[in-house]
Amino acid sequence: MAEYPYPEPVVRITDARELARDLVVIPNQGVQLVPNIGIIGGTHSVLVVETGLGPRNAETVLKFAADYAGDRKLYLTTTHFHPEHAFGAQAFTEFATYLINRAQATDLATKGTAYLDMFAGLGEPVARQLEGVKLATPDVVYDNSYDLDLGGRVVQLRATGRAHSKGDQVITIPDAEVMFTGDLVEAGQFAIFPWFPPHDTDVSGIRWITVMEQLSATAPQVVVPGHGDIGDPQLLADVRNYLQLLRDETWIRRDSAMSKETIIEEVTALMIERHPEWTGREWLEPGISCLCAEHAVDI
Numbered sequence: 001m002a003e004y005p006y007p008e009p010v011v012r013i014t015d016a017r018e019l020a021r022d023l024v025v026i027p028n029q030g031v032q033l034v035p036n037i038g039i040i041g042g043t044h045s046v047l048v049v050e051t052g053l054g055p056r057n058a059e060t061v062l063k064f065a066a067d068y069a070g071d072r073k074l075y076l077t078t079t080h081f082h083p084e085h086a087f088g089a090q091a092f093t094e095f096a097t098y099l100i101n102r103a104q105a106t107d108l109a110t111k112g113t114a115y116l117d118m119f120a121g122l123g124e125p126v127a128r129q130l131e132g133v134k135l136a137t138p139d140v141v142y143d144n145s146y147d148l149d150l151g152g153r154v155v156q157l158r159a160t161g162r163a164h165s166k167g168d169q170v171i172t173i174p175d176a177e178v179m180f181t182g183d184l185v186e187a188g189q190f191a192i193f194p195w196f197p198p199h200d201t202d203v204s205g206i207r208w209i210t211v212m213e214q215l216s217a218t219a220p221q222v223v224v225p226g227h228g229d230i231g232d233p234q235l236l237a238d239v240r241n242y243l244q245l246l247r248d249e250t251w252i253r254r255d256s257a258m259s260k261e262t263i264i265e266e267v268t269a270l271m272i273e274r275h276p277e278w279t280g281r282e283w284l285e286p287g288i289s290c291l292c293a294e295h296a297v298d299i
């Protein structure tokens with residue numbers, strides 16, 4: 001099995017902190033394959049955003065959320081189907097109503113098993129967390145938008161359309177001006193492009209740019225990324241600017257008939273020079289390859 005060079009992908013509830021009134025985040029503290037997790041309360045219900053990787057992480061999140069909720073009703077949602085975000089949902093069965101957008105439900109049903117196998121191959125600590133995963137079926141599925149009333153607080157669930165995956169959704173809490181973006185935004189690192197041809201080519205750099213423009217227009221004060229430090233609207237602009245630059249530099253070279261190898265080499269060097277402090281350099285090649293395959297007219 002592959003060497004896994006990162007810390008154990010374990011959710012640590014001791015790091016939980018209140019971001020706004022009745023709104024808690026369990027930050028990922030920069031740990032790979034741990035997402036930022038949200039717990040959002042109203043007078044009669046509480047919504048959990050993301051499960052963590054596998055059933056044991058999800059049980060930790062569920063216990064924390066159930067204690068926090070007291071006698072309030074529990075809901076669960078996930079920003080997209082990737083394993084560290086959604087592959088713990090089974091732990092919430094019987095305890096919470098699992099609510100997601102239709103495109104994500106389709107991703108989970110059609111690609112969940114392949115992702116389970118792929119992630120289990122990443123290394124022993126990941127495989128251990130994925131042991132016993134049973135892919136959950138959502139209780140409620142919506143098409144494009146859903147307003148969830150938690151009691152005195154309405155949370156907006158919005159499907160963005162294809163970007164980081166086919167089934168991305170963002171969750172906004174208007175009264176607190178907070179937005180959970182899932183992996184549409186990662187702070188302090190190069191955007192994650194799950195471009196794995198021929199198995200998965202759903203990620204779209206072009207659509208992703210459009211989605212970032214739309215999210216910026218809604219201007220939340222606080223942005224909780226899928227991974228990395230919580231920030232402000234600048235995080236949305238950073239991702240949009242990066243993706244636009246990646247697109248432009250890739251397309252200029254592609255259209256001058258440069259070899260793909262040289263495009264990857266040159267654009268990678270340029271992006272690292274632009275963002276020397278960003279991690280996730282392994283996502284540059286998939287990102288450039290994705291954009292090489294994309295044409296504005298196809299989208």
Ligand SMILES: [Zn+2]
Nearest residue numbers: 080082164183
């Ligand atoms: Zn993801």
